[in-house]
Amino acid sequence: MSYPSPEKDGLPGLEARLQEDLTRLDLPGKDWVQPRLVDGERLLDVAIIGGGMAGLTAAIALRNLGVRACNFDRAPAGFEGPWATTARMETLRSPKQLTGPALGLPSLTFRAWFEAQYGRQEWDALDKIPRLQWMDYLRWYRKVMNVDVRNEHHVRHVHLHPDNYLELTLQAPDGQKVVGARRLILATGRDGLGGPAYPAFADKVPAHLRAHSSDFFDYNTLAGKRVGVIGAGASAMDSAATALEAGAHSVDMIIRRNEIPRINKGKGSGSPGLVHGYAGLSDDWKWRIRHYINVQQVPPPKGSTLRVASHHNARFNVGCPVLDIEVREDVIYLTTPKGTFVLDFLIFATGFKIDWHLRPEYAELAPLVRTWGQRYQPQPGQEDAELAACPDLGAGFEFQPRDGVDAPGLAHIHCFSYPAVASHGTVSGDIPAISDGASAIARAIAGSLYQEDVAAHYAQLEAYAEPELDGDEWTAAGPPLPVEAQ
Template sequence: MMIAPIDAPRVTLDDLKQAALVDLAALGYPSAAWLGDLPRPDAADIADAIIVGGGQSGVTIAAALKWDGLRHIRVLDSGAPGAEGPWLTFARMEELRTPKTQVGNEFNVVNLSIRRWFETRYGQQAWTDLPRIPRTDWKAYLDWYADVFEIAITNHCDVLDVAPEGDLIAVTTRIGGRIEKSLARTVVLATGYDGAGAWRVPLFVSEALAPEKFDHTNGPVDFDALKGLRVGVLGHGASAFDNAIKALEAGAASVDLCFRRARLPRTNPHRAVETPGMMTHYPELSETTRWDIARFFRSVDQPPPLRSFETAMRLENFKLRPATPWLR
């Protein structure tokens, strides 16, 4: 379905939603449900899939499963409504680091794309002039996307356990003070970096200092409390630069950004896999090849986003300290 002209004031995001639904219907969405009923009295309460995590992966996976004919999908997230993923919580960069032309979650439906969403909201010229997608706009787009597919997210929900229960999977959750157990045919973990374990401050820091003397970038930071203070940042990743910028903008006296490497990485190896061939067929690579790729990424690392680096280097009282590990 064509919606035009895109810059016309009468075109709204709700209009775009309806256009996207027309496109989806033309491509067979929603497809007919095909899973048979389970022969048990509680079958109506059993989810086809429970997705843990309501960020960009969680909602995209839910949309894909709905397109494939699954009807009973639950998406769980520990954050508050609107705070799914990092975008409005601990992510502090101005824009995404991935190219704005990177595609995938719109399933080749133009009216589902971030480009069409952005043009509808700001105009075609704004997209043309845009170097990269602003972080807050990306989150707003994901919320709109979830609304198109009618993906309901259960918020403030902590998953305590995932375990087999006969032919099904039991998911134990806590919402408020209430403990519940839900059953599903399958469970998808879409927890991002949180799925790799806990976020930790090095012990030589956390055991030596009072809690109010340090923060982890994956959590709330009282930047106003840093006014007039000398701040040390350990690490050279995106969050290191983004938090250094926020600290100086809040009035910190200085920021020393320290890291072990002799110099910052100059190239981003992740760009090499952002091609249709690699993104589509990556799971078909052998486990050894995928392991080698992951090890290579870990060994060479990646530079901070260019905008974050340039912004930090322009700020007075910001100092970059390579080959400066913290010992105690």
């Protein structure tokens, strides 16, 4: 018998091998969830907002357990997540060998996909994964795993229905619709419960003279302009490099710190122990670990920094906190302790924030959800606005109500985006542990669905009547012989 060979048959061979793997593992799991009907329509077992890496991985992890999911994403097909839209790095930061969303399937890894097309020698020569090639891999992942993603579906409102299910109001290409689901996963990325963060002085700059590094923005419009970039992280470097490559007259990086961070503390702490042990740590340890990483900050990748430094018209201005900004006749005058910068455009690479007001679709949920700020009081000097704003999630990534709030349906909504970091660590968006996080949330949802319908499952157990034996496999013995004859 011959088996499919990716080495000989390219992607078709890999896809055939993947199907063999799934068959051997008896995947996907059989559908066992009790159908629940509302007005004659079956509720979705799970709705997932987001069709990017996290949403796809969660959908497959659920299907492997026999739970049906449907993803809704506002982007056109093939442009989910940041990779082919707002991300501007040349390559990923993550090491190429990480298995990412493969969920333990060797044939589903980026490496398998890459080698099937380019061979082992090219894999050995590859340093980092090109960003757009990663997006191509995710497109393939979605296709071969047949994930049900509804593109150009924008969630306008999430409603906790009093009959213990969720209603999603969606704007779709064919108009507005309402979809019911028993569980909901928010797989909405880095800004999943908010949006771009700006310093207070940003309000002094007119909208046409500024952008956030996460904006959909045409950097070609910066040709010939004097550009400033606020920040020194990965997005700051990538934005600066993109502006320079688009022909900016100059780029000044305005960096508050006296030195750019050099050590990636998060990378140094990574291990299976942290991935699987973080959620069970005490509040004190969770806060201590995450706060330390936040304070130390993650340095920009070496390649991104060199990409900027290769331009003679790029300047790294450290020790330059912004003291004041004035705009006169569309020219920005940015004052720092080291002098005043004269700029034509300003890019804020200042990260994201959790802010429910920026997510009107969750307006009904915002006053119900308990946060870490309401759960935990840090020691003096350990205050952390980002951690305090994170939702206080349960063991299955579910939202929990504030003290005194009666909202039982809130536990049917699971946060699988960056704000889960305070409760569960970095398992809900970053490549290294995305499969671990998806598997954990899938197990939690499968268990909760069974518990909710335990009476029906018990009735099914009682009604089960498929015989293992027909009754004619043996002959009943007669009375035993007398004792003295034995």
